[in-house]
Amino acid sequence: MFLTDYIKTVYGTLGSLLKGMRLTGYYFTHKKEIITQQYPEVRPVLAERFKGEVVMPHNENNEHRCTGCTACELACPNGTIKIVTKTEVNAEGKKKKAIDTFVYRLELCTMCNLCVQACPSDAIIMANNFEHSVYDRRQFTKVLNLPGSKIMEGVE
Amino acid sequence: MISLESLNRALQHWLQSTLGDPWAYLVMCVLVGLAAITLFAVLGLALVYMERKVAALMQIRMGPNRVGPKGIFQTSADTLKLVMKEGLTPDGADKFLFNFAPFLVMIAAMLVLAPIAFARNFQIWDLNIGVLYVAAVSSIAVIGILMAGWSSNNKYSLLGAMRSAAQIVSYELSAGLAILSIVVLAGSLRISDIIASQADGWWIIKGHVPALIAFVIFLIAVTAETNRAPFDLAEAESELTAGFHTEYSGMKFALFFLAEYINIFIGCAIGATLFFGGWMPFHIGHWEAFNRVMDYIPSSLWFLGKTLFLIFLIMWFRWTFPRLRVDQLLNLEWKYLLPISMINLLFITLMAILGWHL
Ligand code: SF4
Ligand code: SF4
Numbered sequence: 193m194f195l196t197d198y199i200k201t202v203y204g205t206l207g208s209l210l211k212g213m214r215l216t217g218y219y220f221t222h223k224k225e226i227i228t229q230q231y232p233e234v235r236p237v238l239a240e241r242f243k244g245e246v247v248m249p250h251n252e253n254n255e256h257r258c259t260g261c262t263a264c265e266l267a268c269p270n271g272t273i274k275i276v277t278k279t280e281v282n283a284e285g286k287k288k289k290a291i292d293t294f295v296y297r298l299e300l301c302t303m304c305n306l307c308v309q310a311c312p313s314d315a316i317i318m319a320n321n322f323e324h325s326v327y328d329r330r331q332f333t334k335v336l337n338l339p340g341s342k343i344m345e346g347v348e
Numbered sequence: 349m350i351s352l353e354s355l356n357r358a359l360q361h362w363l364q365s366t367l368g369d370p371w372a373y374l375v376m377c378v379l380v381g382l383a384a385i386t387l388f389a390v391l392g393l394a395l396v397y398m399e400r401k402v403a404a405l406m407q408i409r410m411g412p413n414r415v416g417p418k419g420i421f422q423t424s425a426d427t428l429k430l431v432m433k434e435g436l437t438p439d440g441a442d443k444f445l446f447n448f449a450p451f452l453v454m455i456a457a458m459l460v461l462a463p464i465a466f467a468r469n470f471q472i473w474d475l476n477i478g479v480l481y482v483a484a485v486s487s488i489a490v491i492g493i494l495m496a497g498w499s500s501n502n503k504y505s506l507l508g509a510m511r512s513a514a515q516i517v518s519y520e521l522s523a524g525l526a527i528l529s530i531v532v533l534a535g536s537l538r539i540s541d542i543i544a545s546q547a548d549g550w551w552i553i554k555g556h557v558p559a560l561i562a563f564v565i566f567l568i569a570v571t572a573e574t575n576r577a578p579f580d581l582a583e584a585e586s587e588l589t590a591g592f593h594t595e596y597s598g599m600k601f602a603l604f605f606l607a608e609y610i611n612i613f614i615g616c617a618i619g620a621t622l623f624f625g626g627w628m629p630f631h632i633g634h635w636e637a638f639n640r641v642m643d644y645i646p647s648s649l650w651f652l653g654k655t656l657f658l659i660f661l662i663m664w665f666r667w668t669f670p671r672l673r674v675d676q677l678l679n680l681e682w683k684y685l686l687p688i689s690m691i692n693l694l695f696i697t698l699m700a701i702l703g704w705h706l
Contacts, residue, residue: 215668
């Protein structure tokens with residue numbers, strides 16, 4: 193009994209080892225299986241859900257949807273966002289809170305998407321861009337609302 | 349036809365006639381030493397590159413592909429980097445042993461080169477106990493490894509060195525038995541005799557299944573003795589950082605790294621010599637015409653091809669199998685490889701006595 197078990201172990205081991213070698217041997221001989229993307233020459237194909245940075249989309253009239261409610265600032269777990277607000281007087285003479293600067297510090301962001309989910313007016317989204325290297329870390333501090341931009345009509 | 353043999357002869361003759369006896373020998377020795385060092389450097393560069401490419405392809409990657417066409421200068425660039433790095437010696441280390449260990453490992457690797465036949469009649473030293481010499485001298489490297497581990501004054505280094513020593517000492521047994529089985533068949537310990545005995549077919553073919561078993565055991569033992577995955581417990585990076593060479597940097601690290609590849613080359617060269625006939629071309633019994641065609645391929649190419657094939661096999665192992673645990677490692681040796689190779693040796697002896705081999 194011992195001997196049959198022994199031989200069975202040896203046989204089974206060799207079998208499973210050869211099976212593994214067959215797979216790696218297959219990979220070795222089939223170059224088409226290579227999954228490496230030649231990055232700088234060949235642009236990577238990213239899924240749409242890929243989270244690279246937070247951006248604030250503007251339309252062609254340089255308008256965004258941000259009301260300055262600071263919900264994103266509160267939602268952010270690591271203080272990446274700083275909203276500076278101002279009071280604006282609109283056409284009917286009513287005073288209204290509006291956004292002055294949306295400060296986004298890329299180096300602190302973990303791409304957790306919480307700010308995007310917290311925003312009640314869908315003013316910010318995650319973009320696909322992942323090439324963030326800069327020579328000076330001060331360049332990581334970005335202002336997301338474009339200069340001279342204002343809030344879109346009808347967004348409260 | 350130009351061959352390594354005729355080149356060697358011509359060189360020797362020229363030296364003899366111009367310098368006279370003692371000086372010619374001396375110059376020859378220096379030349380051999382230089383050739384060995386050059387061989388080591390080239391081997392190191394080529395094998396590391398090969399390893400990285402093989403590894404990459406087996407892991408569905410591309411491997412080095414930036415420095416030079418297809419990345420062939422990658423290893424040269426890495427060597428340059430290592431040469432320029434500072435060779436640090438830790439404060440608590442035993443300075444002398446620490447700095448001596450890499451050289452000892454290297455010297456052991458160099459000594460084993462002596463009896464290897466690279467081509468027809470092209471051998472540094474054809475001593476009559478060639479195989480025994482290889483088996484004996486290759487274990488000197490253990491001392492170097494233990495020295496490195498002990499003198500580093502680092503727990504990882506020491507653990508790695510201990511493991512390595514246990515491993516090499518136990519796998520030496522089955523490697524020895526596998527080598528012995530071919531010695532039994534060939535009836536000689538001299539490397540040139542062993543090669544000559546394979547003129548009508550390599551032992552792996554002539555020896556039937558027992559020779560195949562001996563070959564597999566030999567290959568496993570060589571993998572273990574060179575501390576390569578799946579037997580790389582000595583430098584298991586997930587447990588021991590880098591094992592016995594944790595504290596080494598710069599050129600001293602490079603020497604350990606180089607020695608590993610040299611040892612693989614030598615192990616595979618011995619394997620090719622014993623089981624695949626060394627430089628002996630592929631001959632089948634008495635098919636004269638076929639044998640003559642095979643003879644047209646230079647013997648050095650045969651040797652190199654066989655050795656590279658075995659090296660490729662060992663790399664294949666490395667990039668396929670997961671690492672063993674220490675108890676599994678010793679189980680494998682003492683419960684499986686050793687009994688099997690002992691019975692196999694008995695069987696081969698019987699075969700040799702009764703003349704069952706071709
Ligand atoms: S993605 Fe997360 S970390 Fe980045 S700004 Fe939004 S909430 Fe903060
Ligand atoms: S981005 Fe959205 S959540 Fe943040 S301040 Fe603007 S509207 Fe509020």
